[in-house]
Amino acid sequence: xxxxxxxxxxxxxxxxxxxxxxxxxxxxxxxxxxxxxxxxxxxxxxxxxxxxxxxxxxxxxxxxxxxxxxxxxxxxxxxxxxxxxxxxxxxxxxxxxxxxxxxxxxxxxxxxxxxxxxxxxxxxxxxxxxxxxxxxxxxxxxxxxxxxxxxxxxxxxxxxxxxxxxxxxxxxxxxxxxxxxxxxxxxxxxxxxxxxxxxxxxxxxxxxxxxxxxxxxxxxxxxxxxxxxxxxxxxxxxxxxxxxxxxxxxxxxxxxxxxxxxxxxxxxxxxxxxxxxxxxxxxxxxxxxxxxxxxxxxxxxxxxxxxxxxxxxxxxxxxxxxxxxxxxxxxxxxxxx
Amino acid sequence: xxxxxxxxxxxxxxxxxxxxxxxxxxxxxxxxxxxxxxxxxxxxxxxxxxxxxxxxxxxxxxxxxxxxxxxxxxxxxxxxxxxxxxxxxxxxxxxxxxxxxxxxxxxxxxxxxxxxxxxxxxxxxxxxxxxxxxxxxxxxxxxxxxxxxxxxxxxxxxxxxxxxxxxxxxxxxxxxxxxxxxxxxxxxxxxxxxxxxxxxxxxxxxxxxxxxxxxxxxxxxxxxxxxxxxxxxxxxxxxxxxxxxxxxxxxxxxxxxxxxxxxxxxxxxxxxxxxxxxxxxxxxxxxxxxxxxxxxxxxxxxxxxxxxxxxxxxxxxxxxxxxxxxxxxxxxxxxxxxxxxxxxxxxxxxx
Numbered sequence: 001x002x003x004x005x006x007x008x009x010x011x012x013x014x015x016x017x018x019x020x021x022x023x024x025x026x027x028x029x030x031x032x033x034x035x036x037x038x039x040x041x042x043x044x045x046x047x048x049x050x051x052x053x054x055x056x057x058x059x060x061x062x063x064x065x066x067x068x069x070x071x072x073x074x075x076x077x078x079x080x081x082x083x084x085x086x087x088x089x090x091x092x093x094x095x096x097x098x099x100x101x102x103x104x105x106x107x108x109x110x111x112x113x114x115x116x117x118x119x120x121x122x123x124x125x126x127x128x129x130x131x132x133x134x135x136x137x138x139x140x141x142x143x144x145x146x147x148x149x150x151x152x153x154x155x156x157x158x159x160x161x162x163x164x165x166x167x168x169x170x171x172x173x174x175x176x177x178x179x180x181x182x183x184x185x186x187x188x189x190x191x192x193x194x195x196x197x198x199x200x201x202x203x204x205x206x207x208x209x210x211x212x213x214x215x216x217x218x219x220x221x222x223x224x225x226x227x228x229x230x231x232x233x234x235x236x237x238x239x240x241x242x243x244x245x246x247x248x249x250x251x252x253x254x255x256x257x258x259x260x261x262x263x264x265x266x267x268x269x270x271x272x273x274x275x276x277x278x279x280x281x282x283x284x285x286x287x288x289x290x291x292x293x294x295x296x297x298x299x300x301x302x303x304x305x306x307x308x309x310x311x312x313x314x315x316x317x318x319x320x321x322x323x324x325x326x327x328x329x330x331x332x333x334x335x336x337x
Numbered sequence: 338x339x340x341x342x343x344x345x346x347x348x349x350x351x352x353x354x355x356x357x358x359x360x361x362x363x364x365x366x367x368x369x370x371x372x373x374x375x376x377x378x379x380x381x382x383x384x385x386x387x388x389x390x391x392x393x394x395x396x397x398x399x400x401x402x403x404x405x406x407x408x409x410x411x412x413x414x415x416x417x418x419x420x421x422x423x424x425x426x427x428x429x430x431x432x433x434x435x436x437x438x439x440x441x442x443x444x445x446x447x448x449x450x451x452x453x454x455x456x457x458x459x460x461x462x463x464x465x466x467x468x469x470x471x472x473x474x475x476x477x478x479x480x481x482x483x484x485x486x487x488x489x490x491x492x493x494x495x496x497x498x499x500x501x502x503x504x505x506x507x508x509x510x511x512x513x514x515x516x517x518x519x520x521x522x523x524x525x526x527x528x529x530x531x532x533x534x535x536x537x538x539x540x541x542x543x544x545x546x547x548x549x550x551x552x553x554x555x556x557x558x559x560x561x562x563x564x565x566x567x568x569x570x571x572x573x574x575x576x577x578x579x580x581x582x583x584x585x586x587x588x589x590x591x592x593x594x595x596x597x598x599x600x601x602x603x604x605x606x607x608x609x610x611x612x613x614x615x616x617x618x619x620x621x622x623x624x625x626x627x628x629x630x631x632x633x634x635x636x637x638x639x640x641x642x643x644x645x646x647x648x649x650x651x652x653x654x655x656x657x658x659x660x661x662x663x664x665x666x667x668x669x670x671x672x673x674x675x676x677x678x679x680x681x682x683x684x685x686x687x688x
Contacts, residue, residue, distance in 0.1 A: 059524040166613045196380040197551060201595035201609030208606075223525065226554075230597035230607065253599065267529035268599040269554025273577045275600065276557040281529050287494050 020184060020217050021048040021071060026080035028066050038291050040066040042241035043080070045320075048185070053211065053218040055232030055249065057225055057264070061288060062238040068187045068221045072104045073097060084185070102132055105178035109190035111170035115162040121148075121173045122158030128180045147176040150213075152206060168199035172206070179210065187219045192227065204231055225268050229253050237261045240291055240299040243320055247327035257329035259337050260284075260300050298332065306336050341368035342512060342545060343392070343430075348405035350384075350391045359617045361387040361400065363569040371512065374539050374546040376560035376577070378553060378592075382614055384569040385549050389515050392547075393430055394422050428458045431506035435518040437498035441490040447501050448474075448486030454508040473504040477534060496527035503534065510542070517549040532559055553596055557581060565589045568615045568625040571644055575651030585653040585660065588626045591674070608674050624656065631671060631678040632662040 028041040040063045048054045048071075058064045069075045071082060073089050082089045089100055105128075108114040115124055125144050129135055135143060145155035151172040162170055171191065178186050188207070192200045204227065210216060222228050228235055228249075235252040237245040237260065245258040256262040263282040270276045284303045289295055295302050301313040312318075312332050320330040331337065350362040362384045369375055379385040390396045392407050394414065407414040409429065414422060426432075434440050442450060448470050455466040467486070474482035477500040490498055499519060506514050516535065520528035536559055539546050548560055556563050556577060564574040565586065573586040584590040594608040612629040615621055621628050627637040636656045644654040657680075662668040666679035677683040 059526065168613065196614065197553075197592060198380060198595055198610035199613075201597075201607040202611070204597070204607055205609055225525070226597045226599040229599055229601065263526060265599060267525040269529070269532070269552065269558045270598060270600050271553035271557050271581070271593060271596050272598075273557040273581050276554065281533060283530070284526055287496065 017052070018050040019047045020050040020085060021219075022081075022083040023047070023071065024081040024083075026067070026070055026082060027078045028063075028070055028075070029078045032292060036292050039241050039294060040291060041070060042294070044238075044241075044243050046236060046243060046246060048217055048219060049233075050184075050217055051211075051215055052233040053220050053231055055228035055235040056219060056221045056238065057223065057228050057235060058238035059223065059264075059288060061240075061291060063241040063291070064221050064238050065189055067238070068106070068189045068219060071185075071219055072106045072187045073101060074106065102128075102181045103183050104185045104187065105181065105183040106187040106189060107171070107174050107178050107191040109193050111167050111174055111194065112162075114174055115170055117162055120159050120161055121153075121165070124162070124173060125158075125176045125180055128177060132181060134181065143180070147179055150179065150210070151176045152202075166199075167195050168202060171195060171203055175203075175206065175210070179214065182214070183216070185217045185219065187221065189221045190223070191220075193222060193224065200227065207231065225253075225264060237264065240289065240294050242299055242330065243328075244300065244331070245327075245329045246320070247324075247329075251324065251327045255324070255327075257323045257327060257334040257337055258300075258331045259304050259306050261329075262337055263305070298330070306333055308333065339371055342371045342410065343369040344406070344408040345369075345388075345392065346406040346408070348388065348391055348407065349403045350387050350396055350400055351403050352400045354399065354618075357618045360569050360620065361617065362391060363620075365405075365566075365569075365571055367564055367571065367574065369513065369545055369547060372539070372543040372545055373562060374536075374548060374560045376548045376550060376556035376563040377566060378550055378556055378563060379566035380551055380614060382568070382617060383566040385566050386517055388566070389432070389517050389547065389549050392515065393426050393432060395426075395432070424458070427454055427506075427511070428509045429511050430513040430515065431509070431511040432515040432517065433499070433502045433506045433519050435521050437495065437502045437522075438490070440502055441498060443490055445489075446486070447488050447490055447493065451486075451501065451505045451508055454505050458509050460509060469508070470504070473507060474501070476507070476538075477501070477504045478530075479504075495523055496530065499523060499527075499531055500534070503531070503538075507538065507542070507544070511544060513545045513547065514538075515547045515549070518551070519548075520555065521550075521552075528555075535559060553581075553593060565592070568620055569617060570625065570654070571652075572626065572655070573651075573653040574644075575648070579648065579651055583648070583651075583659070585647045585651065585658045586626075586655045587630050587632050587657070587659060587662065589653075590659050590662075590668070591631075611675055624654070627676075629676055631674050631676060632657045632659075632666055632668065632680050633677055633682055634680055635682065 024045050026044050029037040029039055032038045056064050070077055077090050122144050125147050126140055144158055148155045153172050192203045220231055232249045235249045236243055239260050245261045263284050266282040286303050297314040297316055298318050301307045307313040318330045318332045320328050323329050323334045346366050348362055348365045352359040352361055365388055377385045391402050451470045452466045471482045471486055479485050479497055479500050520531050538544055560577050563577050563580050565572050567588050573589045591610045610629055615625055623639045624637045624642050627633045642654045642656045644652050647653045647658055662679055671679055
């Protein structure tokens with residue numbers, strides 16, 4: 001009973017690229033009181049290849065952070081399956097799940113809120129190693145200092161507290177903590193969004209260097225499409241809890257097959273006045289509908305500039321299917337985009 | 338060219354903190370011409386927001402404007418009494434902020450708050466101003482303004498709240514609208530709509546706009562002139578096309594090159610700016626950018642460079658300038674961008 005979407009998604013993978021993460025029809029609903037549910041993630045299937053960076057973009061409320069948390073198993077799925085290296089995480093409980101968690105780490109947006117202000121950065125970085133009883137004593141100290149060096153901080157800073165560091169340096173501490181257990185997958189949830197422009201570039205370069213050095217796989221979640229394009233091998237676009245498009249980053253950006261992706265791209269200002277003034281904004285009517293009660297058929301039909309109404313767009317949900325080689329989109333009229 | 342509508346001269350704003358004096362704005366001078374849109378870009382702590390707040394004397398405690406002039410139509414705002422400033426705020430010079438949520442009173446209806454902006458400046462009676470409020474909401478493209486006027490702020494989406502704030506800013510047809518990161522908290526599609534709205538208002542109503550932002554893309558789309566700030570000072574200013582085409586200050590140059598572009602053709606490593614933002618309690622000696630600058634020369638360590646004309650209409654404060662860095666230091670081919678990488682001057686203190 002393989003999900004057809006997953007099959008098609010898997011086909012374009014180059015031979016030899018192993019699948020690290022497989023998500024099958026994942027659903028996450030949150031109760032919203034009075035019997036209502038927020039359908040934050042509403043049936044998504046995709047795979048992450050070993051060693052790649054999969055970008056995940058979308059506007060606030062599209063479910064991208066929730067999906068990141070599901071993949072890292074910080075919250076349980078409502079239904080669906082998530083596999084890491086062919087181990088079905090969604091069936092594991094307790095200690096077995098905890099052991100799998102070593103392989104998946106997450107870096108958060110706010111480097112101020114995600115580090116305990118009363119712990120030294122050395123203790124923060126050592127905590128996962130202590131929790132999993134990987135090492136202690138002098139060996140632990142040496143590992144902490146090595147991790148500090150790897151992320152570009154002075155190894156002798158291990159006795160300092162988070163408040164003594166700038167935002168960019170704190171994010172480096174968060175990265176060092178994520179690296180401590182030699183994970184396979186790192187979920188970067190808006191990991192550079194809170195940083196200044198010049199510091200963002202430093203952290204992006206650091207993440208790229210670390211990926212090469214430690215063969216890491218990233219799920220890179222961000223609302224900034226320019227950064228996502230830069231860092232990602234493939235990009236996945238979400239709208240109201242659904243994946244609307246997945247392709248390699250060149251394909252997504254130069255030849256979008258979903259009208260939402262196209263609108264999103266047209267909205268990003270290009271830092272070049274000559275080009276920026278010649279660009280045309282694809283205006284979307286209205287606002288993002290409530291995830292409590294998403295529109296029927298294609299969820300984007302209420303704002304879509306090319307929708308055929310009422311049928312099929314308001315009635316039939318378009319499947320996520322391959323439109324070009326390795327390029328999936330969920331749109332009835334993707335040839336018109 | 339017409340004479341400037343706003344002239345800021347040698348503005349210095351400081352914050353007395355427990356750790357010492359923070360010179361947030363340190364000798365800043367610039368002109369704003371009627372109907373133009375001027376961008377002020379910089380990173381956190383560059384002094385761009387405090388500059389904007391100083392213009393309207395809204396600097397929060399413990400901040401203090403210690404010297405300088407802000408000439409508006411020939412009168413120095415810094416010398417006015419409280420009542421005179423209040424007359425100008427919202428009537429001649431209006432300001433909108435990053436977070437529309439916290440700028441609107443949650444317990445008052447949105448329309449009522451826009452009415453108040455006009456009533457405070459005696460622009461008519463309640464019925465007249467309400468008519469204009471609805472007109473303004475229509476102008477900022479809020480759908481069904483007759484109904485929305487009675488909504489409380491929480492009933493509006495983030496984008497609509499920012500539109501309502503812009504409507505309030507425009508209520509008294511000000512000649513200057515200062516926008517402090519007005520789109521930073523919004524999603525990109527909403528940001529694009531708000532920027533388009535501001536561009537239209539600038540064009541149709543002739544309102545001069547000062548756009549405070551950290552986003553070079555926003556400047557590229559909206560502004561005709563740009564000021565780049567670093568550590569409390571202006572490091573470069575000039576026409577937008579010229580600055581993007583040929584930045585002369587190494588900070589501007591690296592800032593433009595460190596942003597990934599959505600229209601990039603191939604994957605290039607980002608040219609990051611090494612090091613961290615300067616500590617304003619103890620700003621670096623000489624040129625404030627020298628600890629991070631790939632092109633520094635000996636002079637940069639001790640002598641602060643003046644802001645001088647480097648090209649027609651373009652000013653920069655740099656002893657080297659990018660023309661020379663390109664010609665003599667191979668700036669365009671530079672892969673290593675560590676401090677001193679281009680000029681070879683790595684003093685011992687940098688290690």
